[in-house]
Amino acid sequence: MAQSDPLYRQIAADLREQIRGGQLKAGDRLPTEADMREQYGVSRNTVRLAFAQLQNEGMITSTQGRGTIVREQVITTYHASWAESRDRMSSDQVDAFHAEQAAQGHKSAYRDFEMRIVPASPELAERLSVDEGDSLVSRSFLRQVDGEPSSLQDSYYPMDIAQECGLLTPHDVPGGAIRAMAAKGHVEIGYIDEVTTRMPRPDESRKLGLGIGTPVLVYVRTTYSDTRPLRLTLTIFAGDRNRLVYELGDISGYHGENGYAS
């Protein structure tokens, strides 16, 4: 069946096998486009189609003037379960993340903190139980892990809660927003997480430094008090560097933590 495949797919399959078989390891340079052209006796454009295919699968990266290399992946884990985030700082997004990354031996940092007031889109309005167009306070930033951009986070608060709890500052809130809200009686009792995936938009790709062929994990958490939604947090994770973990039920033992390739 591989015989009737188009040339560029056969070439891509060849390289894919070499990568999966270990002849080409993470970080290794692939032959140049000119070399490939000679080796396979095809036009440069066909070589580029083959490379594009592998780029779209997230296996290789090309850089102008430098060459094409096999990608390597370092995955960090984000524990999202209720019990675990309760243990770590009342599920405060900022501090909990710092603590978890430190436990994994990573250094995390925040960049580009921003506070905006935005009208509620239909989706936001529905989830936060406000009217479409109502003002919301958006607090967003870029998370870095070991100096590399890792995720974009954007939290939306109903205006009355934000005002009451002092969230209208363009800075980090000491102790975290969840704690500030709890102090005013808005205590979180649970949340709903929605997880999807898609390809990044150009600006997301740029901010997260994503290569071609890297999807993002879209993670929406709606946090509730006993009477109303308190906050919606939208996180865009770089798909090649992150893993979400939920631990549910009561498990004793068997907490093996490792990479899972397939």
Added chain:
Amino acid sequence: MAQSDPLYRQIAADLREQIRGGQLKAGDRLPTEADMREQYGVSRNTVRLAFAQLQNEGMITSTQGRGTIVREQVITTYHASWAESRDRMSSDQVDAFHAEQAAQGHKSAYRDFEMRIVPASPELAERLSVDEGDSLVSRSFLRQVDGEPSSLQDSYYPMDIAQECGLLTPHDVPGGAIRAMAAKGHVEIGYIDEVTTRMPRPDESRKLGLGIGTPVLVYVRTTYSDTRPLRLTLTIFAGDRNRLVYELGDISGYHGENGYAS
């Protein structure tokens, strides 16, 4: 800044705006490559580069002989939380899924059921607490929703449990594997879910009928009894048609169920 962008990016940006602005709606046909070539005064290859960009973003689909259209997305939801799956058939994968899809007004079906005996890879061995190379029973199938392929699922059982519980049949297990295991004293008390994303491999792309630029959600659930791991379930979700939902803590009210675009 758009002025100095390469031509094909400018063209892609143009079309992207038309799609997001609503001039081009889901299902609409884009101009043909020949039309685009005339409109923009570029070569056909440049048009194809622009289209490829949008395909990689999951926004359009081209079909030989038919044309290029704007993609549409119907997202189905998969509730993964502990409490909810307990309610639905003791978290049995098969029946729980049927019930949930029916509740959402979808018809689900299973195809290509397969039972294999495979040696444990390092990753599988680690998670199931067996030795690398030990025999595992793999039970896999393709899930369809409304006639369209939706996800690939592959469950791995330690050989002794599979034998004891009658899981070595190449058929569906009546009542579900979890129930069969519980009947023999292997009662699940919790699980760990790991969620990542990546681009599909060619065979996954084919089986799930994925377009170019569609990532997959990779979902690994390790189920535990009070003494040992019972099962590992690897699910590959078509990223353009699925959403994972976790509900954590005790939330009363505010169960708005809707699509979330961004």
Added chain:
DNA sequence: TAGTGGTCTAGACCACCAC
């Protein structure tokens, strides 16, 4: 400066689909 990938052109033939 030499070599790499990035962009772009102008053409050709083929495979598939709708008519």
Added chain:
DNA sequence: TGGTGGTCTAGACCACTAT
């Protein structure tokens, strides 16, 4: 049968990186 996208060639010039 005509029109569509899919594949492929053979060039050209540019932008970036290394040396």
